[in-house]
Amino acid sequence: MKRAGFTARWLPILLLMPQLVIIAVFFYWPAAHAVQSSFFLQDPFGFGSTFVGLDNYKDLAGNGEYLSIAWFTVIFTVLVTFLSLSIALLLAVKADNVLRGAKTYRTLLMWVYAVAPPVAGFIGLIMFHQSWGPLTELARSIGWDFKLGVNFNDTATAMVIVSVWKQVPVNFIFFLSGLQSIPKSVREAALIDNRSASGRFWDVTFPLLAPTGFFLLITNITYSLFDTFGVIDTMVKGEPGNNPMTLVYKVYVDGFRGNDLGGSSAQSVVLMVLVLALTVFQFRLVERRIHYT
């Protein structure tokens, strides 16, 4: 708050009202409802519900399918996060180096930011088309008989590639702006101290980028967990079957298609706890320990 604030009584309440009403109705009410219904078993025909305590959670922990989806989600998240961060970092470092055409490269590399995940999934379907998809043909040329939607690992690979393609631009923008904010004097000092470019990168540039990197790490994990929904939904063509899926997709499939409200709510609550943990981790680590400026 500003020291010299206004002291009107009703105006600030009036100003806050729209925001508070909207989040009360569309945030707190649903969130509370999710927590509440995770303790109930919903009658499949809609004749009320019975309190079952922690049963929905116990079911989840003992459910082999759920655990394997959770495991897939972990691998998927690690792959997407690692690949999109490292590709973006490489490109940002190069784009920061070049003198000519830097702006053109920046434009070419960042436009995909604006592509919606399901549209990216659609483009993925075209690229991995069974009979003439360019990437299918590329895989075949190295002896990999790529079968999207049939082979579990192939479908998962395609999902990772599409998700990375969609996520590289935003990481690139952040890394580039991080690199450009490194003071010229620091760069020149490093240039005198260390003649090798890779040595300079790991000793000076990389640590200076760490705050940006940690911020992006959390953003990318959140992206892989939640925003890839559209990619997955288009790539499995709305028919999950035996295709790979992430936890968020499972919430949707169970709750919206399978009408298992209690189980789906329990899954939602698990995800909420996961996100809360991530955010707390982010605040503690990023705010306290990695601070160079």
Place this chain on the structure above:
Amino acid sequence: MTEANAGVIDHAASHTPPRKRRIRWGAIGDHAVLIVGSLFMMLPLLMVLQMTTVPDVEVIKTGPSLTIGHQLPENFDKAMFQASGFSGQNTGLNMLKNSFILGIGFALGKILIGMMAAYAIVYFRMRFATLAFWVIFTTLLLPLEVRILPSYEVVQKLGMLNTYQGLIIPLIASATATFFFRQFFRSVPEELVEAARIDGAGPVKFFIDILVPLSRTMIAAMFIIMFVYGWNQYLWPTMITTEEDMFTLVRGIKQITQVLEGNRIPEYGRANLLAIIAIIPPVMVVIFFQSWFVKGLTESDK
């Protein structure tokens, strides 16, 4: 591809003659990496674009190729003015209209509500200021995806399924814009509000005549980010809109994909062109307002 390669060769050539300067291999390596990266980003779009210009029969046989056909006008007509669903309502034009309503409505709503709340939090002495702050900023922690089903039930109870309100308002229920404007307002010099008070300006006048004009760049940046975010929404519109005349382009993409599975000749021309149309507006906004957009993005999330 050939153009890009030519670029490298030009660049290399310009360094050799006339005086025997050393070729800077490092720079060439940098350009090579960037060109490969740009191709990785650009080629998929160019292939989809090429496929909209040739007849569907040709696409089914060969997929993307190097020929540029003459089918674009017909495909455009099909994509924009003919419906693929049962109701005849989901023409490309109609979906485009819905996408614009969602994108612009979401961005404007978010900015308006966020600015008002941020102004109240930063510039007023209130008894419950801290509480209000926490109530609002907790919403940053939980994305819509994890509370999707109960949110759907709430909207259903309020009778807002298949309406623009039901589509837009629940998406506004997070504090990203509020947080962004709070950060910005805090960086506005203290003297400004003191001066305004000495001159006898009330809180409303200060907000409209001083703070809003001062935030113009920030508002523009926020508008771009929020427009793209709203336009690209998928899960929420998929659940809330079941009537075809309410579909947005991004929501319609699943149906577009399913058309490719039918028994008839898959309509690749229409599908690909609709995907392109769904991409163009947000991409144009991001490219044309690049500097604002980058500024808004890198400053809001830190």
